[in-house]
Amino acid sequence: MAGSIKAPSPPRWLLAELTYACPLQCPYCSNPLDYANIKDELSTNDWKRVLKQSRDMGAVQLGFSGGEPLVRKDLVELVDYSHGLGYYTNLITSGYNMDKEKIIALKNAGLDHIQISLQASSKELNDFIAGAESFEHKKHVAKLIKKNGYPMVLCVVLHRQNIHQMKEILEMAIELGADFVELANTQYYGWAQHNRDQLLPTHEQLQTAEAIANQYQASQKGKMKIYYVVPDYFEGRPKACMNGWGTTFLTIAPDGLALPCHSARQLPNFDCPNVNEHSISDIWNDSTAFNYFRGDRWMKEPCRSCPEKDKDFGGCHCQAFLLTGDASNADPVCDLSPLHHTVTDAIEQAGQVSQTVEQPLLFRNPKNSKQLKKSP
């Protein structure tokens, strides 16, 4: 199944997950459940090699992510190096431990933009979800970001426990002067998948929230751009995941594993290459992992004969694996999938579980990570 007929398009986006370390404990974290067992981190020079090789191939958007990228002591040096290579550099941060000196140092190094996340619009809920007292500090950092001339994206991950705050979240974004707001409905991988029963919203909650988001999109037009990331469990068709596997996005995990999407390391028996052993060019063009879901030769029915296969590429392979046990199945959020009931059952089950019953949220921290088995 590996191998593609024509040369793949070059990577345009590089997501550099600098570390899995993070001072927060968000229970919807997309990092792998067993992250605490992954101890190796690329060195500064390893990262510079990856950044140079990726840029040479055509990558131009660069996200520094994690974990919390501010934990890396060489962050400013890596931003400076990337800026020199011509990347548009994005820092994706919780804001935790950011201060004025760091913001200025990053600006001087050429950082183009900062995305800061808040967990809710109230201190109580924000600090509960984050697992750390952080609300006032984050708001202070958001203001510092604007004061120092960065464009600011405010990201709020939405789920059953905060989605009722949609109006307050958007008012907070206006107050903080956000240029862009990303209202990201939780995607169910990693820790979010584990906590799904506690996080999945109801249809009614989503309808209410989406109507409010639409109102603000209209009233803030020209001032603040609002992106609403749809909750794909509730859509009839899958997302065009990663804009197609191995077409656009390249993720490098903290230990150097190269991933076609940031969840791909959870696919079993899927031999993702490591940048310590291969060049980015070899990885992108020739590795089995990056070629695996390119094109449509891997497809089974109902995707294979589907007129929409060039639009959504069969959806998300990690989701297909998590919900059906086979990454080559159609993404079951598609209502044409014979296994679509795995999604509707999950929604129904979550609807029956109130947040007060036996199973509480499992927070993302090293202790919980070590206690969990490797797969979900």
Place this chain on the structure above:
Amino acid sequence: MSLQTDQAIKLSSGYRLQWEDAQQMFVLLYPEGLIELNQSSAEILQLCDAQHKLADIVQTLETKFSTTGLKNDIVSFLTIALDNGWINQSA
């Protein structure tokens, strides 16, 4: 918010126009976003430098390509660009 003829046009803050050797094209970069531009879009955006007004852009490109009648196409592209927040105007 519509296109004003008496105001210079500039790229919005945080937006960057850049030639990409690997792809042999101009791209417009912004926070977590990337737009690959065709040649005519790139020619127009290169003139959105806080110096040129609409008439200047039309004249510059008509001269550069020895042609006339570009105004409608340029207006429609700039209207889309303005609507998307890629550019803005100030007096």
